[in-house]
Amino acid sequence: MDGISFEVQRGEIFGLLGPNGAGKTTTLESLEGLRAPDGGILQVMGVDPTRESRKLRNLIGVQLQTSGLPDSMRVDEVMRFFCAYHGVAPNYHLLDRLGLAEKMSAQYHTLSSGQKRRLELAVAVAHTPPVVFLDEPTAGLDVPSRIELHNLMRELQTGGTTIILATHDMAEAEKMADRVAILLRGRIAVTGTPRELTATGAGLTKVSVLTEGHSLSETSVTFPAVSQQAFKDEYAIYYSTDPGLTVSAIIAHIEAQGDTLIDLRVERPSLEERFLEITGTRGDQ
Amino acid sequence: MNAFANHFSFEFRTGIRDKTLLLMNYLFPLGLYGLLGFLMAELNPLFVETMIPAMIIVAILSGTVLSLPNPLVTAREAGIFRSYKINGVPAISILTIPALTTMLHMVVVAAIITATAPLFFGAPPPVNWAGFILVFLLAAFAHAGLGMLISVISSSSRAVVLWSQLIFLPSMMIGGLMIPYSMLPGALGKVGLLLPSTHAMNAFQGLAQNQVTAFAPLWSVLILLAGGILSFGLANYLFCWDRLNTTRRGHPALALLALLPYVLGAALL
Numbered sequence A: 001m002d003g004i005s006f007e008v009q010r011g012e013i014f015g016l017l018g019p020n021g022a023g024k025t026t027t028l029e030s031l032e033g034l035r036a037p038d039g040g041i042l043q044v045m046g047v048d049p050t051r052e053s054r055k056l057r058n059l060i061g062v063q064l065q066t067s068g069l070p071d072s073m074r075v076d077e078v079m080r081f082f083c084a085y086h087g088v089a090p091n092y093h094l095l096d097r098l099g100l101a102e103k104m105s106a107q108y109h110t111l112s113s114g115q116k117r118r119l120e121l122a123v124a125v126a127h128t129p130p131v132v133f134l135d136e137p138t139a140g141l142d143v144p145s146r147i148e149l150h151n152l153m154r155e156l157q158t159g160g161t162t163i164i165l166a167t168h169d170m171a172e173a174e175k176m177a178d179r180v181a182i183l184l185r186g187r188i189a190v191t192g193t194p195r196e197l198t199a200t201g202a203g204l205t206k207v208s209v210l211t212e213g214h215s216l217s218e219t220s221v222t223f224p225a226v227s228q229q230a231f232k233d234e235y236a237i238y239y240s241t242d243p244g245l246t247v248s249a250i251i252a253h254i255e256a257q258g259d260t261l262i263d264l265r266v267e268r269p270s271l272e273e274r275f276l277e278i279t280g281t282r283g284d285q
Numbered sequence B: 001m002n003a004f005a006n007h008f009s010f011e012f013r014t015g016i017r018d019k020t021l022l023l024m025n026y027l028f029p030l031g032l033y034g035l036l037g038f039l040m041a042e043l044n045p046l047f048v049e050t051m052i053p054a055m056i057i058v059a060i061l062s063g064t065v066l067s068l069p070n071p072l073v074t075a076r077e078a079g080i081f082r083s084y085k086i087n088g089v090p091a092i093s094i095l096t097i098p099a100l101t102t103m104l105h106m107v108v109v110a111a112i113i114t115a116t117a118p119l120f121f122g123a124p125p126p127v128n129w130a131g132f133i134l135v136f137l138l139a140a141f142a143h144a145g146l147g148m149l150i151s152v153i154s155s156s157s158r159a160v161v162l163w164s165q166l167i168f169l170p171s172m173m174i175g176g177l178m179i180p181y182s183m184l185p186g187a188l189g190k191v192g193l194l195l196p197s198t199h200a201m202n203a204f205q206g207l208a209q210n211q212v213t214a215f216a217p218l219w220s221v222l223i224l225l226a227g228g229i230l231s232f233g234l235a236n237y238l239f240c241w242d243r244l245n246t247t248r249r250g251h252p253a254l255a256l257l258a259l260l261p262y263v264l265g266a267a268l269l
Helices: A024-031 A051-059 A075-086 A090-099 A111-124 A143-158 A170-176 A192-199 A243-256 A273-278 B002-017 B021-042 B045-067 B069-077 B079-085 B093-119 B129-153 B157-174 B186-192 B196-208 B217-238 B252-268
Strands: A013-017 A058-061 A131-135 A162-166 A179-184 A187-192 A206-210 A226-232 A237-240 A263-269
Touching: A013 A024, A013 A170, A024 A131, A024 A162, A024 B252, A051 B045, A058 A111, A075 A090, A075 A111, A075 B002, A090 A111, A111 A131, A111 A143, A111 A179, A143 A162, A143 A170, A162 A170, A170 A273, A179 A192, A179 A273, A187 A192, A187 A273, A192 A273, A206 A243, A237 A243, A243 A263, B002 B093, B002 B217, B021 B045, B021 B093, B045 B093, B045 B129, B045 B157, B069 B079, B069 B093, B069 B129, B069 B157, B093 B129, B093 B217, B129 B157, B129 B196, B129 B217, B129 B252, B157 B196, B196 B217, B217 B252
Parallel strands: A013 A162, A013 A179, A058 A131, A131 A162
Antiparallel strands: A179 A187, A206 A237, A206 A263, A226 A237
């Protein structure tokens, strides 16, 4: 890591994004007390993770990217074991909620990778810590589990829990995070809300239009602020730097031609596009 | 206390649930006990005299030096200790609880050997039960300390096998188990004094069987105690949470300090 600095507010979901090797896991592990930084100041709720690790344990819940549990430990034993160390009663309801109720007696090594991730998540939040670190929480999860995880994250946030989320899933970050930071080669390249990040990029808004007639089929027709246009599946597609201006002009043109508008879609540039732009990997995709 | 009890209970059940641990804690030492009981009693009638302490020490070696380190190294390599650390499991629990549960398994095996050897093989039972229990606990403590130290300094399962065999094989051959220490030639006897099993056998003979010993059993007691304390202390000092962030407090070669009481014993006795 190289001179990174950020603050996360109580009750916020903060996303850490970045390509492989950017430093997301190193940042999280330093905050979790698993790594000792060479320098700088780290504080989690006023606690120094390096020096006050014992104090930190009940303040944070962690789902690590790479970790494990004893192969022969049963699901209910996992919950009992870690809750005992946190000094709280086992939260079996959480296992039920994360779809592990039928696996209570199953040993850890018999679980699928998705079930292992869910169990580790249950352990991370079972003692209701005020700060939760999630490192690639949806990796290996099926769609229902992913939705359940997102619902759980929202619930935790509503209860005042702060969540720091490292993810490769841009859609997840855009949907869940209040603010994100994009890490690049150990530095924070950009930080802000997903909307701020997508708004400040050079990303173009995609306007897709379907009409009854052929008023837009002429390639010679041009509209203001459009830098590229294409036709796909009967839709005319325009990439605009000013979607308001472009859409008004398109509608006016359709009316003037006596045509009928069937469908019009405006898609903002996504966080993924902005991410690719910042990390300079657009060409690889 | 609840967390410690929970952890202890889980580790003890693992010793039975895990087939490898079950083999090393029970099947291997009891199988060897049966085999050697029948064979050695025929080949060397003197073996019967020391059969109970010898077979108990074999069981201790199997449970501690051979089987204790590998699950710990595997757990560290698999990131299990990382999960423990972030959930507040202290290093001292990771180091002491498996040792304690292994010692409990050893109590069961020792009880079986002590109860059956007089019946099946005519082996003399202990005369002094307090001395017998004291020496058993000290021998288990000293060997468990070495097992823990091996788990802390070994970087892989292959390294564990190497270190474990380096203690187990000499213990079987010149550690007073098959051949009494007093019958070993001078140089081999000195090497034998570097092994905890030699001192455990000497202490068992002197304090549990009230037999004449090659040297004062009190020295053996002190050496086993000092060896155990040093081993556990060094294991705690050199303990490492995971293979990714190897911030160790000292060089693994420091583990050799655990042999200091045995080296002093070999030099002075």
